[in-house]
Amino acid sequence: MKNQLKKAAFLWDESFLWGIMAYKALKGLGLPFDLIRAEDIKRGELDKYEMLFVPGGWASNKGKALGEAGRRAIQDFTAGGGSYLGFCGGAGLATKAEGGIGLLNVKRRPTKERVPSFSGRIELNINEHPIWVNQDSNIFHAWWPSQFVLEDKEIKVLAAYGKALPDSFSSDLNVGDTEANGGWKEHEALYQINLDPARLIGEPAIIEGSYAKGKVILSLVHFDTPDDMNGAAVLKNLWTYLGGSQDNAEGRSRGSSEVNSKLTAELERAITQLIIFGERNFLWFRRNPMLLQWRRGVRGLEYNTLYIMIGEIQRQIMQYGAQVADNDLNKIRGMLVPFIEKAQKLLLLERQAMQKGHITYEKCDDDRIKEIRLELFSDSKSHGGMFKDIIDKVDNLLFLLLKQEERKSLQPDIKQI
Numbered sequence: 001m002k003n004q005l006k007k008a009a010f011l012w013d014e015s016f017l018w019g020i021m022a023y024k025a026l027k028g029l030g031l032p033f034d035l036i037r038a039e040d041i042k043r044g045e046l047d048k049y050e051m052l053f054v055p056g057g058w059a060s061n062k063g064k065a066l067g068e069a070g071r072r073a074i075q076d077f078t079a080g081g082g083s084y085l086g087f088c089g090g091a092g093l094a095t096k097a098e099g100g101i102g103l104l105n106v107k108r109r110p111t112k113e114r115v116p117s118f119s120g121r122i123e124l125n126i127n128e129h130p131i132w133v134n135q136d137s138n139i140f141h142a143w144w145p146s147q148f149v150l151e152d153k154e155i156k157v158l159a160a161y162g163k164a165l166p167d168s169f170s171s172d173l174n175v176g177d178t179e180a181n182g183g184w185k186e187h188e189a190l191y192q193i194n195l196d197p198a199r200l201i202g203e204p205a206i207i208e209g210s211y212a213k214g215k216v217i218l219s220l221v222h223f224d225t226p227d228d229m230n231g232a233a234v235l236k237n238l239w240t241y242l243g244g245s246q247d248n249a250e251g252r253s254r255g256s257s258e259v260n261s262k263l264t265a266e267l268e269r270a271i272t273q274l275i276i277f278g279e280r281n282f283l284w285f286r287r288n289p290m291l292l293q294w295r296r297g298v299r300g301l302e303y304n305t306l307y308i309m310i311g312e313i314q315r316q317i318m319q320y321g322a323q324v325a326d327n328d329l330n331k332i333r334g335m336l337v338p339f340i341e342k343a344q345k346l347l348l349l350e351r352q353a354m355q356k357g358h359i360t361y362e363k364c365d366d367d368r369i370k371e372i373r374l375e376l377f378s379d380s381k382s383h384g385g386m387f388k389d390i391i392d393k394v395d396n397l398l399f400l401l402l403k404q405e406e407r408k409s410l411q412p413d414i415k416q417i
Contacts, residue, residue: 051239056088059146091220095107115193
Protein backbone atom coordinates (compact mmCIF):
# COMPACT_ATOMS: atom_id res chain seq x y z
CA MET A 1 0.00 0.00 0.00
CA LYS A 2 2.82 2.41 0.89
CA ASN A 3 4.28 2.24 -2.62
CA GLN A 4 0.95 3.37 -4.06
CA LEU A 5 0.98 6.67 -2.16
CA LYS A 6 1.57 9.97 -3.98
CA LYS A 7 4.54 12.32 -3.59
CA ALA A 8 4.16 15.26 -1.20
CA ALA A 9 1.30 17.41 0.00
CA PHE A 10 2.04 21.15 0.25
CA LEU A 11 -0.12 22.96 2.83
CA TRP A 12 -0.98 26.34 1.33
CA ASP A 13 -2.97 28.04 4.10
CA GLU A 14 -1.53 31.16 5.77
CA SER A 15 1.77 31.00 3.86
CA PHE A 16 1.30 33.92 1.45
CA LEU A 17 4.74 35.23 0.36
CA TRP A 18 6.50 32.20 1.84
CA GLY A 19 4.15 29.86 0.01
CA ILE A 20 4.99 31.44 -3.33
CA MET A 21 8.71 31.35 -2.55
CA ALA A 22 8.53 27.62 -1.75
CA TYR A 23 6.25 26.93 -4.72
CA LYS A 24 8.70 28.53 -7.15
CA ALA A 25 11.67 26.73 -5.62
CA LEU A 26 10.00 23.30 -5.82
CA LYS A 27 8.71 23.87 -9.35
CA GLY A 28 12.12 25.07 -10.48
CA LEU A 29 13.70 21.87 -9.20
CA GLY A 30 11.02 19.61 -10.67
CA LEU A 31 10.09 18.27 -7.23
CA PRO A 32 6.58 16.76 -7.24
CA PHE A 33 3.85 17.97 -4.89
CA ASP A 34 0.14 18.70 -4.71
CA LEU A 35 -1.21 21.91 -3.22
CA ILE A 36 -3.76 21.25 -0.49
CA ARG A 37 -5.64 23.34 2.05
CA ALA A 38 -6.53 22.83 5.68
CA GLU A 39 -10.03 21.72 4.67
CA ASP A 40 -8.49 18.91 2.59
CA ILE A 41 -6.51 17.72 5.60
CA LYS A 42 -9.64 17.72 7.76
CA ARG A 43 -11.31 15.51 5.12
CA GLY A 44 -8.54 12.92 5.37
CA GLU A 45 -6.65 13.79 2.15
CA LEU A 46 -3.25 13.20 3.80
CA ASP A 47 -3.88 9.47 3.56
CA LYS A 48 -2.90 9.74 -0.13
CA TYR A 49 0.61 11.04 0.55
CA GLU A 50 4.03 10.04 1.84
CA MET A 51 4.98 13.50 3.07
CA LEU A 52 3.52 16.82 4.26
CA PHE A 53 5.44 20.03 3.59
CA VAL A 54 4.49 23.23 5.44
CA PRO A 55 6.28 26.42 4.32
CA GLY A 56 6.84 29.63 6.28
CA GLY A 57 4.21 31.99 7.63
CA TRP A 58 2.67 32.68 11.03
CA ALA A 59 2.50 29.34 12.85
CA SER A 60 -0.37 30.52 15.03
CA ASN A 61 -2.48 31.43 11.99
CA LYS A 62 -1.74 28.07 10.38
CA GLY A 63 -2.90 26.36 13.56
CA LYS A 64 -6.14 28.34 13.54
CA ALA A 65 -6.80 27.40 9.92
CA LEU A 66 -6.28 23.71 10.71
CA GLY A 67 -8.35 23.73 13.87
CA GLU A 68 -8.38 20.81 16.25
CA ALA A 69 -9.51 18.38 13.54
CA GLY A 70 -6.70 19.37 11.16
CA ARG A 71 -4.01 19.25 13.82
CA ARG A 72 -5.20 15.82 14.91
CA ALA A 73 -5.20 14.62 11.28
CA ILE A 74 -1.54 15.65 10.91
CA GLN A 75 -0.67 13.85 14.13
CA ASP A 76 -2.40 10.69 12.87
CA PHE A 77 -0.69 10.99 9.47
CA THR A 78 2.77 11.29 11.03
CA ALA A 79 2.15 8.65 13.68
CA GLY A 80 1.23 6.23 10.90
CA GLY A 81 4.54 6.70 9.12
CA GLY A 82 4.08 9.90 7.13
CA SER A 83 6.93 12.43 6.98
CA TYR A 84 6.61 16.08 8.04
CA LEU A 85 8.86 18.87 6.76
CA GLY A 86 8.41 22.41 8.08
CA PHE A 87 10.29 25.60 7.23
CA CYS A 88 10.28 28.51 9.69
CA GLY A 89 6.56 29.04 10.52
CA GLY A 90 5.86 25.53 9.27
CA ALA A 91 8.51 24.34 11.72
CA GLY A 92 6.95 26.33 14.52
CA LEU A 93 3.59 24.72 13.80
CA ALA A 94 5.01 21.29 14.66
CA THR A 95 6.31 22.35 18.08
CA LYS A 96 4.61 22.38 21.48
CA ALA A 97 3.93 26.12 21.26
CA GLU A 98 0.36 27.25 21.90
CA GLY A 99 -1.77 26.19 18.94
CA GLY A 100 0.99 23.89 17.66
CA ILE A 101 0.69 20.24 16.74
CA GLY A 102 3.33 18.96 19.16
CA LEU A 103 5.02 16.51 16.79
CA LEU A 104 8.32 17.12 18.57
CA ASN A 105 9.02 17.97 22.19
CA VAL A 106 10.30 21.41 21.25
CA LYS A 107 9.37 24.89 22.42
CA ARG A 108 10.14 28.26 20.91
CA ARG A 109 12.38 30.67 22.76
CA PRO A 110 10.51 33.74 24.10
CA THR A 111 10.93 36.89 22.02
CA LYS A 112 12.78 38.73 24.78
CA GLU A 113 15.43 35.99 24.88
CA ARG A 114 16.04 35.55 21.15
CA VAL A 115 17.32 37.57 18.20
CA PRO A 116 13.92 38.30 16.65
CA SER A 117 14.87 40.23 13.54
CA PHE A 118 17.83 38.48 11.91
CA SER A 119 17.75 38.00 8.14
CA GLY A 120 20.18 36.94 5.47
CA ARG A 121 23.13 34.62 4.98
CA ILE A 122 24.57 32.70 7.88
CA GLU A 123 27.04 29.84 8.31
CA LEU A 124 25.81 26.53 9.67
CA ASN A 125 27.75 24.00 11.69
CA ILE A 126 26.37 20.81 10.16
CA ASN A 127 26.31 17.25 11.46
CA GLU A 128 26.55 14.25 9.16
CA HIS A 129 23.23 13.41 7.55
CA PRO A 130 21.89 12.48 4.06
CA ILE A 131 20.44 15.97 3.50
CA TRP A 132 23.98 17.41 3.32
CA VAL A 133 25.14 15.15 0.47
CA ASN A 134 26.91 17.01 -2.36
CA GLN A 135 27.14 20.29 -0.45
CA ASP A 136 29.93 22.67 -1.47
CA SER A 137 29.28 25.25 1.24
CA ASN A 138 27.73 25.57 4.68
CA ILE A 139 26.28 29.04 4.02
CA PHE A 140 22.48 29.34 3.87
CA HIS A 141 19.67 31.88 4.40
CA ALA A 142 17.49 32.58 7.42
CA TRP A 143 14.61 35.07 7.23
CA TRP A 144 13.47 36.40 10.63
CA PRO A 145 13.46 32.95 12.26
CA SER A 146 12.22 31.86 15.63
CA GLN A 147 14.57 29.88 17.91
CA PHE A 148 14.14 26.36 19.25
CA VAL A 149 14.36 25.20 22.85
CA LEU A 150 14.96 21.44 22.81
CA GLU A 151 13.54 19.38 25.65
CA ASP A 152 14.14 15.89 24.27
CA LYS A 153 17.59 14.34 24.05
CA GLU A 154 16.37 12.01 21.30
CA ILE A 155 16.00 14.95 18.90
CA LYS A 156 18.95 15.23 16.52
CA VAL A 157 20.46 18.61 15.70
CA LEU A 158 21.26 18.43 11.99
CA ALA A 159 22.78 21.91 12.00
CA ALA A 160 23.43 24.74 14.43
CA TYR A 161 23.95 28.40 13.64
CA GLY A 162 27.45 29.70 13.08
CA LYS A 163 28.63 33.18 12.21
CA ALA A 164 26.40 35.61 10.33
CA LEU A 165 27.84 36.93 7.08
CA PRO A 166 28.55 40.68 6.73
CA ASP A 167 25.80 41.20 4.14
CA SER A 168 23.08 39.99 6.52
CA PHE A 169 20.87 42.27 8.64
CA SER A 170 19.57 42.41 12.20
CA SER A 171 16.42 44.49 12.09
CA ASP A 172 17.39 47.28 9.66
CA LEU A 173 21.08 47.25 10.60
CA ASN A 174 23.67 45.75 8.28
CA VAL A 175 25.75 43.22 10.20
CA GLY A 176 29.12 43.98 8.59
CA ASP A 177 28.78 47.75 8.91
CA THR A 178 27.58 47.58 12.51
CA GLU A 179 30.34 45.24 13.65
CA ALA A 180 32.98 47.41 11.96
CA ASN A 181 31.72 50.54 13.70
CA GLY A 182 31.21 50.01 17.40
CA GLY A 183 29.15 46.83 17.59
CA TRP A 184 25.70 46.10 18.95
CA LYS A 185 25.53 47.31 22.55
CA GLU A 186 24.32 50.84 21.86
CA HIS A 187 21.84 49.68 19.21
CA GLU A 188 20.37 47.04 21.50
CA ALA A 189 19.79 49.70 24.15
CA LEU A 190 18.03 51.90 21.62
CA TYR A 191 15.98 49.18 19.87
CA GLN A 192 15.27 47.38 23.17
CA ILE A 193 15.65 43.95 21.53
CA ASN A 194 18.53 41.53 21.06
CA LEU A 195 20.32 42.37 17.81
CA ASP A 196 23.78 40.80 17.97
CA PRO A 197 23.69 37.71 15.68
CA ALA A 198 26.52 36.19 17.71
CA ARG A 199 23.76 35.30 20.19
CA LEU A 200 22.58 32.74 17.61
CA ILE A 201 25.86 30.80 17.48
CA GLY A 202 25.35 27.23 18.63
CA GLU A 203 21.55 27.49 18.61
CA PRO A 204 19.82 24.62 16.72
CA ALA A 205 18.77 25.62 13.20
CA ILE A 206 17.62 22.28 11.70
CA ILE A 207 16.41 19.39 13.81
CA GLU A 208 15.06 15.89 13.25
CA GLY A 209 12.93 13.67 15.43
CA SER A 210 10.17 11.15 15.17
CA TYR A 211 6.49 11.07 16.05
CA ALA A 212 5.59 7.42 16.50
CA LYS A 213 6.47 5.91 13.07
CA GLY A 214 6.93 9.19 11.20
CA LYS A 215 10.00 11.31 10.46
CA VAL A 216 9.89 15.01 11.31
CA ILE A 217 12.40 17.62 10.11
CA LEU A 218 12.02 21.22 11.20
CA SER A 219 14.18 23.95 9.68
CA LEU A 220 14.53 27.59 10.66
CA VAL A 221 16.65 28.01 7.52
CA HIS A 222 14.97 28.70 4.17
CA PHE A 223 16.38 26.25 1.64
CA ASP A 224 13.78 27.68 -0.78
CA THR A 225 15.46 31.11 -1.00
CA PRO A 226 15.61 32.46 -4.60
CA ASP A 227 18.90 31.94 -6.46
CA ASP A 228 20.36 29.84 -3.64
CA MET A 229 21.91 26.82 -5.38
CA ASN A 230 23.25 25.57 -2.07
CA GLY A 231 19.79 25.55 -0.54
CA ALA A 232 18.31 23.97 -3.67
CA ALA A 233 20.65 20.99 -3.31
CA VAL A 234 19.49 20.45 0.27
CA LEU A 235 15.86 20.84 -0.78
CA LYS A 236 16.24 18.01 -3.29
CA ASN A 237 17.93 15.85 -0.66
CA LEU A 238 15.11 16.54 1.79
CA TRP A 239 12.51 15.48 -0.77
CA THR A 240 14.34 12.21 -1.37
CA TYR A 241 15.01 11.50 2.30
CA LEU A 242 11.43 12.16 3.44
CA GLY A 243 9.71 10.29 0.63
CA GLY A 244 8.54 13.17 -1.54
CA SER A 245 10.49 11.59 -4.43
CA GLN A 246 11.67 13.31 -7.60
CA ASP A 247 10.12 13.01 -11.03
CA ASN A 248 11.37 16.17 -12.73
CA ALA A 249 7.76 17.11 -13.49
CA GLU A 250 7.79 20.59 -14.93
CA GLY A 251 4.77 22.63 -15.87
CA ARG A 252 4.38 23.75 -19.49
CA SER A 253 3.73 27.27 -20.57
CA ARG A 254 0.27 27.59 -22.07
CA GLY A 255 0.70 31.00 -23.56
CA SER A 256 -0.91 34.33 -22.73
CA SER A 257 -4.61 34.83 -22.27
CA GLU A 258 -6.27 38.21 -22.64
CA VAL A 259 -9.03 37.12 -20.26
CA ASN A 260 -8.62 39.09 -16.99
CA SER A 261 -5.24 40.45 -18.16
CA LYS A 262 -6.27 44.13 -18.14
CA LEU A 263 -7.64 43.90 -14.62
CA THR A 264 -4.63 42.06 -13.24
CA ALA A 265 -2.26 44.46 -15.01
CA GLU A 266 -4.08 47.31 -13.29
CA LEU A 267 -3.71 45.64 -9.91
CA GLU A 268 -0.02 44.98 -10.52
CA ARG A 269 0.61 48.60 -11.56
CA ALA A 270 -1.12 49.87 -8.43
CA ILE A 271 0.85 47.74 -5.99
CA THR A 272 4.10 48.34 -7.91
CA GLN A 273 3.60 52.08 -7.46
CA LEU A 274 3.35 51.53 -3.71
CA ILE A 275 6.67 49.66 -3.72
CA ILE A 276 8.26 52.45 -5.78
CA PHE A 277 6.78 54.99 -3.35
CA GLY A 278 8.56 53.28 -0.46
CA GLU A 279 11.84 53.13 -2.36
CA ARG A 280 11.57 56.79 -3.30
CA ASN A 281 11.12 57.70 0.35
CA PHE A 282 14.08 55.58 1.52
CA LEU A 283 11.87 53.18 3.48
CA TRP A 284 13.03 49.94 1.83
CA PHE A 285 15.15 48.39 -0.89
CA ARG A 286 15.11 45.00 -2.62
CA ARG A 287 17.38 42.23 -1.34
CA ASN A 288 16.37 39.47 -3.75
CA PRO A 289 13.51 38.83 -6.23
CA MET A 290 11.14 37.95 -3.37
CA LEU A 291 12.15 40.05 -0.37
CA LEU A 292 12.60 43.67 0.66
CA GLN A 293 14.70 45.13 3.46
CA TRP A 294 12.70 47.84 5.22
CA ARG A 295 13.43 50.37 7.93
CA ARG A 296 12.33 49.56 11.44
CA GLY A 297 9.01 51.29 12.01
CA VAL A 298 7.10 50.29 8.86
CA ARG A 299 5.33 47.09 7.76
CA GLY A 300 7.53 46.33 4.79
CA LEU A 301 6.83 42.59 4.81
CA GLU A 302 3.08 43.09 4.39
CA TYR A 303 3.40 45.50 1.45
CA ASN A 304 5.94 43.23 -0.22
CA THR A 305 3.67 40.21 0.30
CA LEU A 306 0.85 41.91 -1.60
CA TYR A 307 3.26 42.90 -4.35
CA ILE A 308 4.62 39.38 -4.84
CA MET A 309 1.22 37.68 -4.68
CA ILE A 310 -0.50 40.03 -7.13
CA GLY A 311 2.49 39.71 -9.45
CA GLU A 312 2.11 35.93 -9.35
CA ILE A 313 -1.60 36.20 -10.21
CA GLN A 314 -0.65 38.27 -13.25
CA ARG A 315 2.01 35.72 -14.23
CA GLN A 316 -0.44 32.82 -13.97
CA ILE A 317 -2.89 34.58 -16.27
CA MET A 318 -0.37 35.84 -18.83
CA GLN A 319 1.99 32.85 -18.95
CA TYR A 320 -0.35 29.93 -18.35
CA GLY A 321 -3.67 31.26 -19.62
CA ALA A 322 -5.34 30.78 -16.24
CA GLN A 323 -8.83 32.24 -15.93
CA VAL A 324 -10.85 33.71 -13.10
CA ALA A 325 -14.13 35.60 -12.80
CA ASP A 326 -13.77 39.34 -13.45
CA ASN A 327 -15.99 39.89 -10.41
CA ASP A 328 -13.30 38.43 -8.14
CA LEU A 329 -10.67 40.77 -9.56
CA ASN A 330 -13.00 43.75 -9.28
CA LYS A 331 -13.57 42.97 -5.59
CA ILE A 332 -9.82 42.92 -4.99
CA ARG A 333 -9.40 46.19 -6.90
CA GLY A 334 -12.16 47.79 -4.81
CA MET A 335 -10.25 46.88 -1.65
CA LEU A 336 -6.70 47.43 -2.89
CA VAL A 337 -7.03 51.01 -4.20
CA PRO A 338 -8.18 52.59 -0.90
CA PHE A 339 -5.68 50.44 0.99
CA ILE A 340 -2.81 51.81 -1.11
CA GLU A 341 -4.01 55.40 -0.69
CA LYS A 342 -4.10 55.03 3.09
CA ALA A 343 -0.79 53.14 3.10
CA GLN A 344 1.01 55.95 1.30
CA LYS A 345 -0.32 58.46 3.79
CA LEU A 346 0.76 56.23 6.67
CA LEU A 347 4.23 55.67 5.24
CA LEU A 348 4.87 59.42 4.95
CA LEU A 349 3.70 59.98 8.52
CA GLU A 350 5.93 57.14 9.72
CA ARG A 351 8.89 58.57 7.82
CA GLN A 352 8.34 61.93 9.51
CA ALA A 353 8.07 60.25 12.90
CA MET A 354 11.40 58.50 12.31
CA GLN A 355 13.04 61.91 11.99
CA LYS A 356 11.76 62.88 15.43
CA GLY A 357 12.56 59.71 17.35
CA HIS A 358 12.57 55.94 17.52
CA ILE A 359 9.40 54.11 16.45
CA THR A 360 8.51 50.48 15.75
CA TYR A 361 5.79 48.97 13.57
CA GLU A 362 3.57 48.72 16.68
CA LYS A 363 4.73 51.58 18.91
CA CYS A 364 4.37 55.27 18.10
CA ASP A 365 2.99 58.26 20.03
CA ASP A 366 1.42 59.93 16.98
CA ASP A 367 -2.38 59.51 17.16
CA ARG A 368 -2.75 59.85 13.38
CA ILE A 369 -0.33 56.98 12.83
CA LYS A 370 -2.08 54.85 15.45
CA GLU A 371 -5.46 55.40 13.79
CA ILE A 372 -4.35 54.44 10.28
CA ARG A 373 -2.29 51.48 11.50
CA LEU A 374 -5.32 50.13 13.36
CA GLU A 375 -7.47 50.43 10.24
CA LEU A 376 -4.92 48.88 7.87
CA PHE A 377 -3.39 46.17 10.07
CA SER A 378 -5.30 46.09 13.40
CA ASP A 379 -3.19 45.85 16.54
CA SER A 380 -2.11 42.28 15.73
CA LYS A 381 1.54 41.42 15.30
CA SER A 382 0.49 39.02 12.56
CA HIS A 383 -2.15 39.90 9.99
CA GLY A 384 -5.30 41.94 10.63
CA GLY A 385 -7.37 44.90 9.45
CA MET A 386 -7.85 45.83 5.80
CA PHE A 387 -4.63 44.01 4.93
CA LYS A 388 -5.94 40.68 6.19
CA ASP A 389 -9.20 41.09 4.25
CA ILE A 390 -7.31 41.80 1.02
CA ILE A 391 -4.61 39.18 1.43
CA ASP A 392 -7.16 36.45 2.13
CA LYS A 393 -9.02 37.24 -1.11
CA VAL A 394 -5.77 37.44 -3.08
CA ASP A 395 -4.59 34.18 -1.51
CA ASN A 396 -7.82 32.30 -2.32
CA LEU A 397 -7.69 33.50 -5.92
CA LEU A 398 -4.04 32.60 -6.33
CA PHE A 399 -4.62 29.12 -4.93
CA LEU A 400 -7.36 28.50 -7.52
CA LEU A 401 -5.07 29.71 -10.32
CA LEU A 402 -2.21 27.48 -9.19
CA LYS A 403 -4.55 24.51 -9.05
CA GLN A 404 -5.58 25.31 -12.64
CA GLU A 405 -1.91 25.18 -13.64
CA GLU A 406 -1.51 21.92 -11.72
CA ARG A 407 -4.41 20.32 -13.60
CA LYS A 408 -3.22 21.59 -16.98
CA SER A 409 0.26 20.19 -16.41
CA LEU A 410 -1.30 16.73 -16.14
CA GLN A 411 -3.10 17.08 -19.48
CA PRO A 412 -1.41 16.25 -22.82
CA ASP A 413 -0.30 19.23 -24.84
CA ILE A 414 -2.40 18.81 -28.01
CA LYS A 415 -0.06 20.98 -30.10
CA GLN A 416 2.81 18.60 -29.39
CA ILE A 417 0.91 15.40 -30.24
